[in-house]
Amino acid sequence: EGALEQYLDDTMKNPSIVGVLCTDAQGHNLGCRGSLSDEHGGVVSVLARQAASLTKDPTDSPTVCLESDCGNILVRTHGTITVAVHKMAS
Amino acid sequence: MGCCYSSESETTEQDVNERKPLIDPNQDRKPTNGMERNTDSLPSNRTDEQALLTVILQRTAQNIIDVSAVDSQGMEQHEYMDRARQYSTKLEVLSRTLSQKKPVPLPSLTSQPHQVLAADLVPFTDVQQVSKIAAYAYSAISQIKVDAKEELVVQFAIP
Numbered sequence: 255e256g257a258l259e260q261y262l263d264d265t266m267k268n269p270s271i272v273g274v275l276c277t278d279a280q281g282h283n284l285g286c287r288g289s290l291s292d293e294h295g296g297v298v299s300v301l302a303r304q305a306a307s308l309t310k311d312p313t314d315s316p317t318v319c320l321e322s323d324c325g326n327i328l329v330r331t332h333g334t335i336t337v338a339v340h341k342m343a344s
Numbered sequence: 345m346g347c348c349y350s351s352e353s354e355t356t357e358q359d360v361n362e363r364k365p366l367i368d369p370n371q372d373r374k375p376t377n378g379m380e381r382n383t384d385s386l387p388s389n390r391t392d393e394q395a396l397l398t399v400i401l402q403r404t405a406q407n408i409i410d411v412s413a414v415d416s417q418g419m420e421q422h423e424y425m426d427r428a429r430q431y432s433t434k435l436e437v438l439s440r441t442l443s444q445k446k447p448v449p450l451p452s453l454t455s456q457p458h459q460v461l462a463a464d465l466v467p468f469t470d471v472q473q474v475s476k477i478a479a480y481a482y483s484a485i486s487q488i489k490v491d492a493k494e495e496l497v498v499q500f501a502i503p
Contacts, residue, residue: 332478
């Protein structure tokens with residue numbers, strides 16, 4: 255899993271990104287950094303799954319954006335994994 | 345509804361008086377099921393077991409509220425009014441003592457919803473960046489594999 259860990263570290267090097275999280279379809283945490291941690295895995299995966307049921311097109315994966323005054327959290331599913339990125343507004 | 349159900353769990357002296365059946369259960373009345381008829385046909389020399397069974401039977405018969413009772417005793421007007429008043433006062437007392445449960449407030453994301461809603465939209469470049477991150481992460485995860493260092497099944501050398 256070295257490749258994944260390395261990639262998560264590289265992602266965090268971006269100054270506006272303060273958190274990143276990868277989960278599988280059941281909410282099991284595959285890797286996280288920064289402001290996003292284990293307990294967010296379940297919520298993130300469920301949000302992405304519910305958003306995906308909004309569209310009938312199975313290839314169209316929606317990006318869920320949670321906007322707040324302390325940054326945005328963008329959640330996207332790709333294949334079997336869901337990735338959430340907590341990014342500060344620049 | 346809620347009030348009626350809660351009275352079942354706490355049987356106080358007051359509540360027992362309320363739950364006293366309107367019809368005297370010891371009266372001879374046509375039973376809707378064959379239970380009571382069976383108790384009459386038991387032999388006069390009862391064993392302990394039969395006595396226990398009878399007790400259980402009586403308790404059940406007392407607790408059952410029979411809505412299809414054939415000969416329901418009619419009540420006079422003043423008695424009806426009295427009872428209604430009695431029940432309403434008891435309800436008032438109960439409703440005063442019942443505690444009000446405050447609903448747990450939901451966690452809120454921000455204290456200034458207007459500001460957040462009026463702010464600029466999430467830039468599309470960010471969305472693209474995130475989908476790129478997701479794609480890379482997916483390919484990185486697919487590289488996770490089991491590295492077989494040694495045999496899983498070994499033969500024991502039995503001398």
